[in-house]
Amino acid sequence: ITKRTARLVAEWQCVGFCHGVLNTDNMSIVGLTIDYGPFGFMDRYDPEHICNGSDNTGRYAYNKQPEICKWNLGKLAEALVPELPLEISELILEEEYDAEFEKHYLQKMRKKLGLIHLELEEDSKLVSELLETMHLTGGDFTNIFSLLSSFSVDTDPSKLEAFLEELTSQCASVEELKVAFKPQMDPRQLSMMLMLAQSNPQLFALIGTKANINKELERIEQFSKLQQLTAADLLSRNKRHWKEWLEKYRVRLQKEIESVSDADAWNTDHVKVMNSNNPKYILRNYIAQNAIEAAENGDFSEVRxxxxLLENPFQEAEGLGEVTEDAEEEGATATAAACAQETRSRLPYCSKPPLWASELCVT
Structure with missing residues (x-):
């Protein structure tokens, strides 16, 4: 059970899936994802991403999922005490969970990066630095990984510049960052909380958390900096960050190539493995919202x-137009069908979210 759970949450982390309500009764001993209501896939990479709007403390945030699942296993161990002594189950948990999670997570990340022949100690650092670069640039988690399969180890500057343009197009714009870092507390409320933290720490501990206040202060600082940031400055900064990481990635890929006798065959396998481990499509909130709105107008073609699309998320979508042709069978009016088609045509299904999607809240 411990190993199954560790592997499950490692898979979640590798595709940016957030469960949302990881209570003990929402987990399965057979390692399945169950009872996910306010779930979501992460768009812009944020290790503290919270998909459930009612999770005010971030207990089930993206980066908390591995530890929460381990905690839940501890509760299962307590429930099994009549049959299994706690000292034995706790020992199993401590010895097995973290090791299994780290092993499976790194194996999966190697596949996502196309590192298919060598397993080097430096790979863990390469993954960490990739995620840090995503965080610094507001990179779209799914689309960045998907794009990396087209990265070439060729040192041609023009090819690198073209790839950087494509990569940075999947990073957050100034406007998107302003929305993401917009202060959430009323200034007067924040001021009162800060005063209370100084004058009556005991009372403050009952009605607020230091972590939340610190996060709000960080948000205010970031938002202030963004007021002075231009789109050109942001693009330049993002390109610099990605260029630094891509050089490390290129060096690592070169080691792969040097370890094989047929570089062309390696490249074919490398791309195939990446494309089968990096989904092109995920159920983004804006996609779900478009489908919901169309269905509410009587057109279920978008739901179909x-x-x-999600039945084969790793493959390029083909023939989706065929699904919409029989919309009238569901009783959709011509107007509703036209509206739905207009909604669908605005963005490709693999696009990072439009700005309006930041207002969506799942709870």
Missing amino acids: NVLK
């Missing part, structure tokens, strides 16, 4: 489109 999304279902078909």
